Amino acid sequence: MSEFSSQEKSGLYKAIYTRRDVRSHFNSKPIPNDVLARILNAAHHAPSVGFSQPWNFVLIRNHSTKQKVKESFEQEKTRSSNQIDEPKKEKYLSLKLEGILESDVNVCITYDPTRFGPFVIGRSSIPETGIYSVCCAVQNLWLAARSEEIGVGWVSILSNDALKQVLGLPDHIVPVAYLCLGHVEEFAQKPDLETANWLPRLDLKDVIYFEKWGQTQSPSWDQIHELIQTNLDYAFIK
Numbered sequence: 207m208s209e210f211s212s213q214e215k216s217g218l219y220k221a222i223y224t225r226r227d228v229r230s231h232f233n234s235k236p237i238p239n240d241v242l243a244r245i246l247n248a249a250h251h252a253p254s255v256g257f258s259q260p261w262n263f264v265l266i267r268n269h270s271t272k273q274k275v276k277e278s279f280e281q282e283k284t285r286s287s288n289q290i291d292e293p294k295k296e297k298y299l300s301l302k303l304e305g306i307l308e309s310d311v312n313v314c315i316t317y318d319p320t321r322f323g324p325f326v327i328g329r330s331s332i333p334e335t336g337i338y339s340v341c342c343a344v345q346n347l348w349l350a351a352r353s354e355e356i357g358v359g360w361v362s363i364l365s366n367d368a369l370k371q372v373l374g375l376p377d378h379i380v381p382v383a384y385l386c387l388g389h390v391e392e393f394a395q396k397p398d399l400e401t402a403n404w405l406p407r408l409d410l411k412d413v414i415y416f417e418k419w420g421q422t423q424s425p426s427w428d429q430i431h432e433l434i435q436t437n438l439d440y441a442f443i444k
């Protein structure tokens with residue numbers, strides 16, 4: 207395989223930096239089947255522990271199924287709000303945190319621990335690597351969707367028990383991600399939670415340590431230390 211041209215590199219970084227979690231900007235235009243198929247195929251080409259490919263994709267367009275999932279969301283949102291004190295609680299309750307009904311297609315991505323098992327290369331010491339693999343598929347899907355101008359929103363304010371029941375998942379199948387996919391009016395420039403002043407984006411320099419936990423400087427890492435002083439992201443988009 208050849209190396210990436212600079213245009214191809216820019217395309218990849220553009221997808222990464224302009225990807226958004228979409229909740230409020232879905233429109234009713236359906237996703238063409240060829241586009242949906244490409245997005246799902248990108249997800250299916252994610253890395254997976256021991257090449258176990260432990261995912262399934264449950265595609266949902268049925269309104270009453272979406273409605274039941276939305277009910278679970280409402281219940282869980284209310285329940286989780288009781289963990290927050292005012293004034294944050296009121297702010298939390300005012301945030302738009304899903305687009306279940308407005309988006310054209312909902313996709314539940316699941317984990318099957320029995321796929322190609324019981325022995326899977328690389329999973330014997332850290333069983334969670336199975337779930338991590340499914341998360342890799344989610345990210346592939348999210349980026350491919352962005353490049354196809356399709357918005358994706360991850361809804362985790364849900365009861366897995368409710369999801370299992372509504373979607374008829376077998377006992378051993380774990381729902382990992384419930385995603386809302388659809389055409390959008392716009393992709394916001396920043397995360398909605400940043401715009402709402404819920405949380406800021408951390409500086410890159412504050413999340414990097416050199417050689418040992420907590421070590422923020424080291425002579426052999428001088429140059430990169432300088433480069434990470436500012437976040438680099440928007441440089442690639444223009």
Ligand SMILES: Cc1cc2nc3c(=O)[nH]c(=O)nc-3n(C[C@H](O)[C@H](O)[C@H](O)COP(=O)(O)O)c2cc1C
Nearest residue numbers: 225226227229302303304360361362363397398399
């Ligand atoms: C595992 C996971 C669960 C999430 N659950 C929700 C959710 O329930 N509702 C929501 O509005 N956003 C959810 N998000 C989206 C995040 O809030 C979002 O990624 C973050 O605020 C950064 O924004 P961005 O994705 O636009 O960069 C979730 C994201 C991840 C990775």
